[in-house]
Amino acid sequence: MPHAEKPIARLAGAVKRYGSLTALDGAELQVHPGELLALLGPNGAGKTTAIALLLGLVRADAGSVQLFGEDPQSIEPRRRIGVMLQHAELPPTLRVGELLRLTASYYPNPRSLQESAALAGIGDLLRRPYAKLSGGQQRRVQFALALCGRPELLFLDEPTVGMDIDARQKLWAAIRQLIDEGCAVLLTTHYLEEAEALADRVCVMSHGKVIHEGTVETLRARVAQKRIRCRTTLPAELIRDWPGIGEVRQENGRTYIVTAEAEPVVRRLLEADPQLGELEVQRAGLAEAFTELTRDADEASTNPQREAA
Numbered sequence: 001m002p003h004a005e006k007p008i009a010r011l012a013g014a015v016k017r018y019g020s021l022t023a024l025d026g027a028e029l030q031v032h033p034g035e036l037l038a039l040l041g042p043n044g045a046g047k048t049t050a051i052a053l054l055l056g057l058v059r060a061d062a063g064s065v066q067l068f069g070e071d072p073q074s075i076e077p078r079r080r081i082g083v084m085l086q087h088a089e090l091p092p093t094l095r096v097g098e099l100l101r102l103t104a105s106y107y108p109n110p111r112s113l114q115e116s117a118a119l120a121g122i123g124d125l126l127r128r129p130y131a132k133l134s135g136g137q138q139r140r141v142q143f144a145l146a147l148c149g150r151p152e153l154l155f156l157d158e159p160t161v162g163m164d165i166d167a168r169q170k171l172w173a174a175i176r177q178l179i180d181e182g183c184a185v186l187l188t189t190h191y192l193e194e195a196e197a198l199a200d201r202v203c204v205m206s207h208g209k210v211i212h213e214g215t216v217e218t219l220r221a222r223v224a225q226k227r228i229r230c231r232t233t234l235p236a237e238l239i240r241d242w243p244g245i246g247e248v249r250q251e252n253g254r255t256y257i258v259t260a261e262a263e264p265v266v267r268r269l270l271e272a273d274p275q276l277g278e279l280e281v282q283r284a285g286l287a288e289a290f291t292e293l294t295r296d297a298d299e300a301s302t303n304p305q306r307e308a309a
């Protein structure tokens with residue numbers, strides 16, 4: 001999708017090797033002002049490495065890495081970002097309020113303590129020592145620290161891991177509020193519903209490359225499969241032999257069918273079983289699209305001649 005505005009964070013052909021392991025293999029990634037980009041991919045795909053490059057924590061072996069058009073290791077672009085990583089090492093004896101004040105002091109135009117605390121929902125934790133908080137509370141404090149500098153770009157690496165449903169939804173609401181104020185967010189997550197709830201765009205990574213980029217809708221549309229569910233007396237073996245059937249499963253008295261084209265299958269089902277009931281046809285969700293995409297990428301990488309064939 002062409003974008004009028006210049007990206008504020010950019011990887012172009014970025015390569016990062018750890019010994020013989022290639023963690024990033026020519027990754028292309030762009031974050032634009034004010035957007036929420038979700039970075040998805042299986043474990044080890046290279047998401048955290050991509051973020052580490054953009055934060056200047058590691059250097060690329062090849063390709064270019066830019067943050068606000070500059071080298072991410074220089075101080076100016078770093079003053080414009082906020083960061084919440086998977087593993088945060090924070091001084092355990094400091095109280096939450098002290099941590100927030102200290103972090104805010106690194107930024108030229110920080111939010112007030114009260115504003116940061118309210119956004120992250122930690123108003124009642126300010127006097128507590130950080131080390132004594134629960135895992136979920138510590139995550140919320142880390143979120144407050146990430147947003148206290150009024151960043152233009154927020155990096156959130158699996159922010160809701162360890163949070164209960166209520167805390168997760170509150171964090172989503174706070175992220176939406178930041179987006180409304182014009183902050184861009186680069187989010188990595190394994191929760192596809194999180195990407196669906198928040199993202200303007202998604203990038204799917206596999207084996208150190210971005211293998212898909214688009215909206216949640218375009219990602220879903222990549223998967224042509226439909227799911228049919230019904231109650232029928234027809235045996236699974238019979239349906240399996242019909243043309244265009246991907247998979248048939250029977251469970252708890254219901255039959256589940258996966259097919260690329262639902263209409264002919266539905267027609268045939270109704271003809272073969274006039275008693276058929278509880279018929280439902282669904283388009284594949286983001287989870288199926290994601291699984292299918294990354295499986296294709298896995299097959300291509302373990303079987304490279306397939307590409308050439």
Ligand SMILES: Nc1ncnc2c1ncn2[C@@H]1O[C@H](COP(=O)(O)OP(=O)(O)OP(=O)(O)O)[C@@H](O)[C@H]1O
Pocket residue numbers: 018021022023041042043044045046047048049050
């Ligand atoms: N410091 C390091 N030294 C050696 N190998 C590393 C290092 N950091 C990452 N790797 C390897 O690089 C690859 C990409 O890792 P990365 O952490 O970027 O993946 P990820 O997509 O963030 O995975 P996850 O979803 O599990 O967090 C993995 O194979 C990982 O083992």
